[in-house]
Amino acid sequence: MSDGNQPPASLKVVGTRPIRPDGVDKVTGRAQFGADFHLPGMLTGRIKRSPHAHARIVKIDISAAEKRPGVKAVVTGADLDVGAGGDIEAGEHAAAMKDVAANCLASGKVFYQGHAVAAVAATSPEIAAEALDLIEVTYEVLPHVVDVDEAMAPGAPVLHDDMFTKGVTPKPTKASNVAQKHVMGRGDVAGAFAAAEVVVEGRYTTAAVHQGYIEPHACVAAWGADGQSTIWCSSQGQFLVRAMTARILNLPLSDIKVIPAEIGGGFGGKTTVYLEPVALALSRKCGRPVKLVMSREEVFLASGPTSGSSMDIRLAATKDGKITAAEMTLRYQAGAFAGSPVNLGCMTAFACYDVENLALVGYDVVSNRPKVAAYRAPGAPMAAFAVESAIDDLARKLKMDPIDLRILNAVKDGAKTVYGATVRYSAFIETLEAVKAHPHYKAKLGPGQARGVAAGFWFNIGGESSAAVHVDEDGGATVVSSNPDIGGSRASMAMMAAETLGLPIERVRCTVADTTSIGFSGSTGGSRVTFATGMAVVEAAQKVVADLRRRAAQTWECDIAHVEWKDGVATCLDPSKDAKPLSLKALAGKSAKTGGPIAAEVSLNAQGAAAGYGVHVCDLEIDPETGRTTILRYTAAQDVGRAIHPAYVEGQLQGGAAQGVGWALNEEYVYNSNGLLDNASFLDYRMPVASDLPMIDTILVEAKPNPRHPYGAKGVGEVPIVPPLAAVANAISAIVGQRMTSLPLSPAKVLAAMGGG
Amino acid sequence: MSRTVVNAVVNGEPVEFLAGGGQSLLDALRDELRLTGSKEGCGTGDCGACSVIVDGRLVCACLMLAPEAEGKRIETIEGLADNGHLHPLQHQFLEHAALQCGFCTPGLLMASKALLDRNPDPTETEVRYWLAGNICRCTGYDKVVRAVMDAAADLRQEGKSK
Amino acid sequence: MSGVEYLSPGSVAEAVRALQVDGARVMAGGTDLLVQMRIGRTKPKLVVDLKRIPGIAGIREEDGAFIIGAAASGAALGEHEALRKAWPGIVEAANLIGSTQIQGRASLGGNLCNASPAADSVPALIAAGATCVIVGPNGEREVPVEAIQVGPGKTTLANGEVLLAFRLPKRAAHxxxxxxxxxxxxxxxxxxxxxxxxxxxxxxxxxxxxxxxxxxxxxxxxxxxxxxxxxxxxxxxxxxxxxxxxxxxxxxxxxxxxxxxxxxxxxxxxxxxxxxxxxxxxxxxxxxxxx
Structure with missing residues (x-):
């Protein structure tokens, strides 16, 4: 499952597969997720939501609800105080806080079915439900629009009368649903197309899809009489929840303590707030703790998803297959408020390839859908679907092997990306070659079967992180992480600390701290935790080692330069001293005599994150009479730098591939003619189940460890969702005999294309 | 709202709790008995995160009324380990890294236990179809299926050595 | 689900009596009813759980015919050797309803009476020529399965009537x-x-x-x-x-x-x-x- 590059022999822990420190809690039911907290006197909160896709709120009458015995608080948008708003950095995007507040509780207008308009806290779930019915909201229903192309068309209902397209000069005089136009490019695109020997083009669409985490959003908020409050919640960032909640309720940060619960999946969807400010506003009104938990229907209606898109693409190439120019227009749904990841779509679209002439235009378009949230490599999978489909077209036209064509055009270190970064430490070509050499790529296909190949890119980020390493009195160590552990990061944190300290992994434990117990950290997102927080862990461990060496030198009365630290033991290299080696345990045991407790905390802003590249191969077949697709074999390869815990890295590749397969085949938001979501359930929002998938083989390419990380790690979590859309679609297109351009490739769509029936 | 007293055996222990007529077994387990290991992912029987075993049958606790539990034997994730000793399924899930966020894990483990109680030597296809009601969004199921197959082998071995 | 009463009668007569109460709903496996209650599509005052009625969850063979209790679970059908051998289509249809978890609860009776046009077991039962044994305030009647559904969510069962069992005729040779x-x-x-x-x-x-x-x-x-x-x-x-x-x-x-x-x-x-x-x-x- 690895490319054969063994980690350096000096590494004892990194690269092994120990059991995660929080494992037993997770398999015994002991782990506490967002909805598992219970406080004395706790009330049940519920949220009243819009039944309309688009409406003006004429009046909200909460008086009857407030009078209902057992109802302790009712809040509306008027209870929020976001003031001037401003932005808060949320990892891969900046969140406009006025919009986040208006998304938590509507102000003036509702922009989608399920938009929150009021909330109650009551002594029982039954009373809370009754109270919702007692809140009377008078709406003036407005025309709605849910399709991205329709939302851009002249005459479309305009959601925000103060939205004048940014990025256009002069500033438009009329409000529209286009929040922003992004333009990027280089070279002489028109000239390159004029000189092109081959041109391929197409129009592609993808449906809005949800992150689909199994744990619905949940929190408990408790306001204190002194104004200090505590929030327990499952999120991808306790500091982000604190910042957003404080801003929306106009409170000082230090008065809010956010305790991260275990998080039941996020995939980007838990990098914002929906419930926490509302729960705290309710708690502030009645002085009792309030629990708010979304139902699955609420999760679909009012959280996530990511953008549906429509895209036009043209590629120019030589007859040898060198891509000389590309032109692409991307239109992404933002949902109710500005902020689709279309800029990231533009940036990533051709990031795998060295294309001299590029012209990219992206439109960020609002419509009457829930505001999009980050979803694993936000913006990249849709763009890659179009690009990798077009490249597949090119390969077919030129009768070239799709991997050879990609190798020919692959970026190499030193190349400039369209967004200005220089490619460094990349192993894209090595990844393509690893796939080509894999038995899967050489395996014969059966009759009626086809194979699809596609690549994908993600930036991966670094950024602000904090971590502490505490040496325990018995010589073990505790790592304090600042990031919610969404997929096993406590294991990799503990492993990197153990490696650095020279301890066996069993002697290192890891915990995730609340906002008062560790320095600030950005969210768990952007594939940054193993890289950035890992760097903080290693630096803290290195500080501890330096301290241990100092203490050994002090004990031996020798120069610290003569103290070697290896495998958790200090050895005196000064031949004039007759000093017995001192183990960590020995040093920890007498720490009081050598300067007190041994611990270090590091806060840093990690630079040098390396991008990741993935290549996926998918074999499938189609029932020609029903159009149903069966995935037969799947292999995901990725440039991972160095895998700290290979099993969890493989898991990222497998999970991303599965989500991508769902995106390609069945997942979609289905709206009816009233702009209401028709499939807000797991029954009809069809995510892959165990019997839908084969084993997912992985190739971890460790050809280029990231030299900017102490153990060579690159982010791995997001890349794997980028290639599958086109890998699946390319295989289906091969069987159907025509380019399939619209996701999801549901049985009906495929059968129609096959002319079946 | 009238509530009735329900007597059941949960993880081998007799329990008594009050249940509303429309309350789900899941809510009773979580809110009355504070057994929060069973999770609610959907409340409509579509995700399996609340899987428990009732009188030997695997069910979604969200699709059973709490008063129906009267006189029943209920097994939840909290009872899977035996006096602190992990069940082979729990052990193999950890060994294989068959969980990432861990939210669906209790349900997957209970569903897998119900499978292995019936079929000690399932094929990969049997495992996949049996577990189709347990959605996992993190793992892509690969490691989950391997863990269940290996736990089955462990249990067969254990059976032989007994 | 506030104010819902729960009743599990031990006899057919008791069930029939209970179901004449306004707002009463029959429950067999509950896999449809509880979902509808959860999403607020139905708000019963009384849930009448049939499963404690003797025989209603059982399967028995009588001179080559099969009597399948209305509340017999899909799992029970799948485990019944003789039924599986005689009517594999019906068993495979029943076993397609939902997940393993749903199979532990969902019944043929519920699948029919929920009256979804997409109910999996219904076409199989109709094809097999199955009949329904129904008891109500006015006694017992037996009608073909295809006479029960009249539209989405609607059946010909009268107020107080309970579907007790399906009867599968003795199968002809070949x-x-x-x-x-x-x-x-x-x-x-x-x-x-x-x-x-x-x-x-x-x-x-x-x-x-x-x-x-x-x-x-x-x-x-x-x-x-x-x-x-x-x-x-x-x-x-x-x-x-x-x-x-x-x-x-x-x-x-x-x-x-x-x-x-x-x-x-x-x-x-x-x-x-x-x-x-x-x-x-x-x-x-x-x-x-x-x-």
Whole structure:
């Protein structure tokens, strides 16, 4: 499952597969997720939501609800105080806080079915439900629009009368649903197309899809009489929840303590707030703790998803297959408020390839859908679907092997990306070659079967992180992480600390701290935790080692330069001293005599994150009479730098591939003619189940460890969702005999294309 | 709202709790008995995160009324380990890294236990179809299926050595 | 779900009495009812759980006929050797309803009385010629399965009536049944289309009786008599199967919704009916070989 590059022999822990420190809690039911907290006197909160896709709120009458015995608080948008708003950095995007507040509780207008308009806290779930019915909201229903192309068309209902397209000069005089136009490019695109020997083009669409985490959003908020409050919640960032909640309720940060619960999946969807400010506003009104938990229907209606898109693409190439120019227009749904990841779509679209002439235009378009949230490599999978489909077209036209064509055009270190970064430490070509050499790529296909190949890119980020390493009195160590552990990061944190300290992994434990117990950290997102927080862990461990060496030198009365630290033991290299080696345990045991407790905390802003590249191969077949697709074999390869815990890295590749397969085949938001979501359930929002998938083989390419990380790690979590859309679609297109351009490739769509029936 | 007293055996222990007529077994387990290991992912029987075993049958606790539990034997994730000793399924899930966020894990483990109680030597296809009601969004199921197959082998071995 | 009362009567009479109360709802497996309660589509005042009525969750054989209790779970059907051997189509249809977890609870009675046009077991039961034993304030009656559903969520059961059991007739020699459905995934979906077929052959392999029923292509599962007629007298050759497909397509009057378009449903109903017919024929032939 690895490319054969063994980690350096000096590494004892990194690269092994120990059991995660929080494992037993997770398999015994002991782990506490967002909805598992219970406080004395706790009330049940519920949220009243819009039944309309688009409406003006004429009046909200909460008086009857407030009078209902057992109802302790009712809040509306008027209870929020976001003031001037401003932005808060949320990892891969900046969140406009006025919009986040208006998304938590509507102000003036509702922009989608399920938009929150009021909330109650009551002594029982039954009373809370009754109270919702007692809140009377008078709406003036407005025309709605849910399709991205329709939302851009002249005459479309305009959601925000103060939205004048940014990025256009002069500033438009009329409000529209286009929040922003992004333009990027280089070279002489028109000239390159004029000189092109081959041109391929197409129009592609993808449906809005949800992150689909199994744990619905949940929190408990408790306001204190002194104004200090505590929030327990499952999120991808306790500091982000604190910042957003404080801003929306106009409170000082230090008065809010956010305790991260275990998080039941996020995939980007838990990098914002929906419930926490509302729960705290309710708690502030009645002085009792309030629990708010979304139902699955609420999760679909009012959280996530990511953008549906429509895209036009043209590629120019030589007859040898060198891509000389590309032109692409991307239109992404933002949902109710500005902020689709279309800029990231533009940036990533051709990031795998060295294309001299590029012209990219992206439109960020609002419509009457829930505001999009980050979803694993936000913006990249849709763009890659179009690009990798077009490249597949090119390969077919030129009768070239799709991997050879990609190798020919692959970026190499030193190349400039369209967004200005220089490619460094990349192993894209090595990844393509690893796939080509894999038995899967050489395996014969059966009759009626086809194979699809596609690549994908993600930036991966670094950024602000904090971590502490505490040496325990018995010589073990505790790592304090600042990031919610969404997929096993406590294991990799503990492993990197153990490696650095020279301890066996069993002697290192890891915990995730609340906002008062560790320095600030950005969210768990952007594939940054193993890289950035890992760097903080290693630096803290290195500080501890330096301290241990100092203490050994002090004990031996020798120069610290003569103290070697290896495998958790200090050895005196000064031949004039007759000093017995001192183990960590020995040093920890007498720490009081050598300067007190041994611990270090590091806060840093990690630079040098390396991008990741993935290549996926998918074999499938189609029932020609029903159009149903069966995935037969799947292999995901990725440039991972160095895998700290290979099993969890493989898991990222497998999970991303599965989500991508769902995106390609069945997942979609289905709206009816009233702009209401028709499939807000797991029954009809069809995510892959165990019997839908084969084993997912992985190739971890460790050809280029990231030299900017102490153990060579690159982010791995997001890349794997980028290639599958086109890998699946390319295989289906091969069987159907025509380019399939619209996701999801549901049985009906495929059968129609096959002319079946 | 009238509530009735329900007597059941949960993880081998007799329990008594009050249940509303429309309350789900899941809510009773979580809110009355504070057994929060069973999770609610959907409340409509579509995700399996609340899987428990009732009188030997695997069910979604969200699709059973709490008063129906009267006189029943209920097994939840909290009872899977035996006096602190992990069940082979729990052990193999950890060994294989068959969980990432861990939210669906209790349900997957209970569903897998119900499978292995019936079929000690399932094929990969049997495992996949049996577990189709347990959605996992993190793992892509690969490691989950391997863990269940290996736990089955462990249990067969254990059976032989007994 | 506030203010809901729960009752689990120990006798049919008690259940019938309870169900005459306004706002009372029958519960068998509960896998549909609890979902509807959860999403607020139904707000019963009283839930009458049938499962403690003796025999209602059982399966028994009487002179070659099978009596399947209305609340027998899918899992119980699947574990019943003799039933599986005699009526594999019905058992496979029942076992397609939902996940393993749902199988532990969902019943044929609930699947029929919930009256979804897409209920998996209904076309299979209709194709097999099953009947329903119903008890109510005015006594007992027995009607064919196809007489129960009248539209989505609507049945011909009167106030206070309880479906007690299904009766599957003694199977004629050389008879086989089969059920197929189309869902986009491999599990966990509601049928986009379903088709149940039951055929009886003579000793020479010619079809002497056939019933074809399709689901999710009309407000109720349809018994397509013309489709059955297309098979009778044939050895299920290509011409007969083409006629079967045409008859099914002609009978189908589906809607387009989130689960499929009308056009797609019509096409696939015909395909599935043909495939199910061939499986039923193979089973009928094997049945003959053993006899």
């Amino acid at each position: 008879t086989g049944d089969a059920y197929l459905r189309l869902i986009p995934r491999t599990e966990m979906d509601i049928a986009v289309v379903g088709a149940g077929v039951c055929v009886t052959l003579d000793a020479s392999g010619k079809c002497i009786a056939a019933r074809v029923s399709v689901g999710a292509v009309a407000p109720t599962a349809l018994l397509v008599e013309a489709a059955g007629a297309a098979l009778v007298g044939s050895s299920l050759d290509d011409a007969a199967l083409t006629n079967l497909e045409a008859a099914v397509a002609a009978a189908a009057r589906p809607i387009s919704d989130k689960r499929g378009t009308a056009e797609y449903r019509t096409k696939v109903a015909a395909v599935l009916a043909r495939r199910a017919a061939l499986i039923a024929r193979d089973r009928a032939q094997k049945d003959g070989a053993k006899a």
